[in-house]
Amino acid sequence: MAIVEVRNLTKEFDGGKVRAVDGVDLATKEGEYLVLLGPSGCGKTTLLRSIAGLEQPTSGDILIDGNVVNDLPPRARKIAMVFQSYALYPHKTVLANIVFPLRAAKLPLEDRRRKANWAAELLGIRHLLERKPRQLSGGERQRVALARALVREPAVFLLDEPLSNLDAKLRASARDELKRFQQEVGTTTIYVTHDQVEAMGLGDRIAVLSQGKVRQIGRPVDVYDDPADTFVATFIGSPPMNLVARGDTLVGFRPEHLLPASYVKGDAQPVKLTVDRLEYLSGDRHVYGTVTGVGERTRVIARLPATVGDPIESGREYDFAVSRDRLRHFDAATGLRSVS
Numbered sequence: 001m002a003i004v005e006v007r008n009l010t011k012e013f014d015g016g017k018v019r020a021v022d023g024v025d026l027a028t029k030e031g032e033y034l035v036l037l038g039p040s041g042c043g044k045t046t047l048l049r050s051i052a053g054l055e056q057p058t059s060g061d062i063l064i065d066g067n068v069v070n071d072l073p074p075r076a077r078k079i080a081m082v083f084q085s086y087a088l089y090p091h092k093t094v095l096a097n098i099v100f101p102l103r104a105a106k107l108p109l110e111d112r113r114r115k116a117n118w119a120a121e122l123l124g125i126r127h128l129l130e131r132k133p134r135q136l137s138g139g140e141r142q143r144v145a146l147a148r149a150l151v152r153e154p155a156v157f158l159l160d161e162p163l164s165n166l167d168a169k170l171r172a173s174a175r176d177e178l179k180r181f182q183q184e185v186g187t188t189t190i191y192v193t194h195d196q197v198e199a200m201g202l203g204d205r206i207a208v209l210s211q212g213k214v215r216q217i218g219r220p221v222d223v224y225d226d227p228a229d230t231f232v233a234t235f236i237g238s239p240p241m242n243l244v245a246r247g248d249t250l251v252g253f254r255p256e257h258l259l260p261a262s263y264v265k266g267d268a269q270p271v272k273l274t275v276d277r278l279e280y281l282s283g284d285r286h287v288y289g290t291v292t293g294v295g296e297r298t299r300v301i302a303r304l305p306a307t308v309g310d311p312i313e314s315g316r317e318y319d320f321a322v323s324r325d326r327l328r329h330f331d332a333a334t335g336l337r338s339v340s
Contacts (some may be wrong), residue, residue, distance in 0.1 A: 001031045002065045002078065002155035002188050004051060009060035011046050020046040028188050031178070033163065035203035036192045039235070043212040044192045045160055051079050051190065052158050064155065067291035077139070080149035081158040084165065086141050088133040088148075094120075095129040098147045112151075119147035123181065138166045139174050157182070157189040163198060175201050196236050200224070208232050227252075228326065230335035239286065239301040245332060246295030250327040253294075255286070255303035260310050264321040269294055273302065273320040275312055287312055291320070 004027065013193045028034045036044040039147050049055040053074035061068050069077050083113040088097050095323040098119060099112040107115075120126040123143040133141055142162055149157060162178075163171045179202055182189050193199055194218055199206050200220045208231075216228035227233035241252045261270060271293040279286040281297045287302040302320065304312070312318065331340045 001186055003030050003063075004028045004156055004188060004190065005061075005063040005066075006047070006051065007063070007310065009047070009062065010058045011043075011050055011051060011055060015067060016058075019212055021050065023060070024209075024212070024213060024214055026207055026217060028190065029204075031186045031188055033182050033189045033191065033202060033204045034286055035199040035206045036209060037194070037196060037199040037206050037236075038209035039194055039219055042209040044194075044209050046161065047209070048081075048158050048160055048190060048192050051156075052079055053077050054081075068257065072245045074178045075308065078155040079158055080152050080154035080156075081160065082145045082149050082162050082284075084161045086133075086145040086146060086162070086165075088141060090133050091202040092132050093132060094125065094136070094144050097133070097144055098129075098151060101152050111186060115151040116147070119150045122150070122184070123147050136339050137170075139170050139177075142166070142174060143177070146178075147203075150185065157187050161193055163184075163193075163195075171198075175238070178202060184281040196238065208235065210235075220280050226337075228337050233328065233330070239303060240290075241328070242298070242300040243330070244291065244298040244300070248332050250330040250332050250335075251295055252330060253322045253326055255301045256305070257326040258291075258302040258320055259304065259322075260299065261319040261321040262310075263308060267324045268321040268325060270321045271318065272317055274317045275314050277314060278312060285312065294322070 006026050009021055009024045021311050024047060036047060038044050039292040040217055046055060050057050053072060055144050062070055064077060095116055098116045102112040102115060120129055123146055125140060125143050125147060126138060128136060163174050166174055175198060176239060191202060203220055205217060205219055205225050208215045208223060210231050216223050216232045223232055229245060230250060237254060239255045241254055243250045243252050271291045273289050273291050275287055277288040283306040285304045290297055291300050330336060331338050
């Protein structure tokens with residue numbers, strides 16, 4: 001296990017015209033699963049590639065276990081990276097793919113086979129060792145790529161959107177496998193994704209990035225319940241947080257906290273919700289409409305669980321409310337969280 005630190009890291013392209021990573025500071029904990037989350041083009045993959053040694057930072061430092069590694073090649077950083085494409089050799093068997101880095105390191109044959117069998121057993125692919133990648137499913141290819149990384153016994157795993165090529169059902173099971181795998185081996189892991197569901201399900205902590213900057217780092221529950229700014233508030237959550245203008249402030253509340261007034265106990269902010277559309281999604285109803293009473297008239301979304309059985313019809317106005325302890329306030333000019 002290792003601690004990875006990034007200090008004031010900047011990466012520019014096109015002669016300084018494009019700043020993909022802009023003064024980033026962050027540090028993992030030992031054995032932590034840290035997720036870098038953000039939209040396409042936010043700099044998360046460039047940051048990961050810089051840590052891996054595949055990109056040379058313009059300025060700043062990268063440290064692994066307290067040692068600056070800026071000038072070290074990737075192979076000397078004790079990291080292993082799994083790419084979005086898995087990058088398997090199509091003409092080699094699963095076994096040959098797994099042992100390839102060990103062959104390159106000139107490890108004896110018996111040691112190579114022992115490590116390959118250990119990794120394949122851990123990841124449940126020992127029965128696939130003689131197959132070629134084209135004979136495997138997407139989830140099986142992912143596990144081969146993980147096994148190839150694992151046999152190197154790295155201090156840090158770097159994973160770049162490894163689930164993006166899987167279908168929705170397989171992604172859910174693969175998320176569970178990845179989390180259990182990381183907990184079993186205990187290796188510090190940095191995982192890049194644009195998918196908030198992956199981030200919330202996998203990360204011990206999440207670093208939310210936008211335009212090359214880290215907007216917030218925290219546990220999934222923290223970035224969801226207490227976003228640092230309006231970007232985090234609206235990027236995380238599906239549907240996203242509702243924002244209503246009130247003077248110089250934006251008032252935010254999650255869709256699941258906007259409920260019929262009779263379901264909200266204690267100190268509550270009453271609102272009038274005029275419904276214009278409903279969606280029925282599994283056990284939830286998404287209610288689209290406009291609210292008044294909390295600030296300016298604003299279009300919002302309420303997410304009602306199946307346990308809220310009150311009839312809701314389009315074109316009608318209803319008494320809704322939000323618990324005041326669920327309201328979040330942001331500065332309208334800067335988007336930053338305010339205490340009032």
